[in-house]
Amino acid sequence: MNVTTVQQRNTDGLSVSIVVYWPDAELLARTLASLATATSELRRERPDLAIEVCLVDNGGGESAPISMDLLKGQGVCCSVLSGHGNVGYGRGHNLAIGHAASGYHLVLNPDIDLDPTSLVEALTFFEQHPEVGLLTPRIGDENGGLQYLCRRYPTLFDLFVRGFLPYGVQRHFRRRLARYEMRDVINERDVVWDPPIVSGCFMLFRTDLLKRLAGFDPRYFLYFEDYDLSLRAHDITRVAYVPGVRVLHHGGGASRKGWAHIKMFAASAFKFFNRFGWKWL
Incomplete structure (x- = not known):
């Protein structure tokens, strides 16, 4: 595994890991640019x-011109891990988590645009609530709507309906899916405590707790x-x-990415379900 370090390594503060595999150059550039803006705002508050x-x-990074110049311009320590092959999403993040020596660690997708004040708001919330170890933000879509990515514990039927049925058929199960997606409590205003499941596209942890959990379970390759x-x-x-922590997500579901993703999802x-218990209906 090759480690390319661009600036002196962090010993405290905030660390961020982004795993890429044959990345979309435009989306990744947007993610890095928005991250640079958010870190700039954070530095105003905490110089x-x-x-x-x-x-x-994880592979294909050389196919897209990846520039971290905007981040380096904010005094951010930047590094690239490569040469380890496609080890999967969780194991890829674990490579970075293992090196993290920060107070907070952000697991971030390469298809996320951060609001300029997102990191300021997030770290302020953590300081006001020392009992919190994991934060998930308001995740929007490209049309300005709210993506309901917090979840209650799923059943196999919920996953099938949401992931694989056409939208026209899904409407017949609207009430059921709304409960699974926590639409009764997730909104633009209220903090929601202890949603059972949150999205991996943006997971901000206290690093010591993330390390106690040993990061992601490496048995999952993807999903x-x-x-x-x-x-x-x-x-x-x-x-x-x-x-109050706001991001934009450009991602899509497994069924729209072809049979290889459907197999990995299954x-x-x-x-x-083998680990946490099977629920069918």
Whole structure:
């Protein structure tokens, strides 16, 4: 495994890991640019805070021109991990988490745009609520709507309906899906305490707690690693949905990415339910 370090390594503060595999160059550039803006705002509030960003290249990173110049311009320590092959989403993040020596660690997707004040709001919330170890933000879509990515514990039927049925058919199960997606409590205003499952596209942890959990379970190659980590996090800390922390998500579901993703989704679902218990209907 090759480690390319761009600036002196972080010893405190905030660390960020982003795992890429044949990344979309435009989306990744937007993510890094928004992260640079958010770190700039954070530095205005906390000029002495050390910030480190680790890009984990699971393959294909050389196919897209990846520039961290905007981040380096904010004094952010930047590094690239490469040469380890496609080890999967969770194991990729674990490579960076193992090196983290920060107070907080952000697991971030390469298809997320951060609001300029998102990191300021997040760290302020953590300081006001020392009982919280994992924070999930208000996640919006490209049309300005709210993505309901907090979850109650799923049944196999919920996953099938949401992931694989056409939208026209899904409307017949609207009430059921609304409950699974916590639409009765997730909104633009209210902090929601202890949602059972939160999305892996943006998971901000206290690093010491994340290390106690040993990061993601490496048995998941892709999908359900965030479900698993969310449920385990509740054993040692509180989890909060904080709508004042705002991001935009460009991601899509497994069924829209082809048969290879459907197979990985099914394999990970089997591991998840085997571990935490099967619920059919």
